[in-house]
Amino acid sequence: MKFPERLVTDEEIQKAGEFLKRGYRHRLRVSGSEEFKGKVGDALKLIKEAGFYEYLTAYIKEIVEIDGFTQLREAEAKIWANKYAVQNPVDAASLFIQKAHHMKEYLEGKLYYGGDAERRSVEKRIEFLKALKNKSRNGKVIEECERLLKSWDESVYL
Numbered sequence: 374m375k376f377p378e379r380l381v382t383d384e385e386i387q388k389a390g391e392f393l394k395r396g397y398r399h400r401l402r403v404s405g406s407e408e409f410k411g412k413v414g415d416a417l418k419l420i421k422e423a424g425f426y427e428y429l430t431a432y433i434k435e436i437v438e439i440d441g442f443t444q445l446r447e448a449e450a451k452i453w454a455n456k457y458a459v460q461n462p463v464d465a466a467s468l469f470i471q472k473a474h475h476m477k478e479y480l481e482g483k484l485y486y487g488g489d490a491e492r493r494s495v496e497k498r499i500e501f502l503k504a505l506k507n508k509s510r511n512g513k514v515i516e517e518c519e520r521l522l523k524s525w526d527e528s529v530y531l
Contacts, residue, residue, distance in 0.1 A: 380480070381448045389450075390480055398430040399450070405438025412459035416466040419514065423505035425470055432476035436469065445472045447479045463505065463517040471498040499525050 376392050376399075377385040403413045413436050420426050434450040443458040445451075452472045459465040474497035475486070484490050499522065506518035 379448050380450060386480055386482070393431055393480070398427060399432075399434045401430050401433060402435040403437075404435060406456075409438040409454075409456055409459060412456075412462065412465065413454075415462035416459060416469060419462055419466040419505055419509075420469065420501075423466070423501055423508055425501055425504065429469060429473045432473040432480070433469070443468070445475050447476060450476060461517070463502075463514060464521060466505070467498045467501050467521065470501040471495065474498075495525065495528070 374388075376397060377388050380386055380389055401417075403410050403417075405413075417426070417429075420429055432450065433452055436452045436454055439453040439455055441453070441455065443452070443454045446453055452469060454465075454468075458468060471494045474494045475490070478484070478490060478493070502518045502522050502525070506515050506522070509515050509518070
C-alpha cells in the first residue's frame, strides 16, 4: 500500500489518516531555484532545531517555488511558496508549521479555514516560535522569534 498521491476523496483522506496513525512521514522535497532551496533549507534547519520536523513531514510532502500567492495545496499536501515568503527563515519556518497545521485539520475532517481555524493555526505558529526561541542558541534567531511573537500578540487573529 502506498500513501495516496492526491487527497480529495473521503477514501483517499481516510487512507492518508491510516498511514499517519502508523507513523508515516513524507520524504520532504523542495522544488525551485537554488536560491529558493537554500532559503527553505535554512527554515527547515530551524524547524528541526525547534523539534517540529516530524510534525511538518507528517503533513507536507513538498515545498514548491511559485510566482503567485503562497498557499497550501491540500489535495497534494504541498506548500506553494513565493520567494518573498522564504526571505526570513524564522518567519518562513513558522509559516510552514502553520500550513502543516492546516493540512492536519484538513485530513482530520475539521473546518481548516475561516475564523476559528485561522486562530488555531496561528496558535500553532506561535507554539513553534516559542519552542524555537527556547531551544535556539543563536541570538539573532531568538530576537527574531521575540519580534514575531510580539507582532502576533498584537494581531487581530488572537
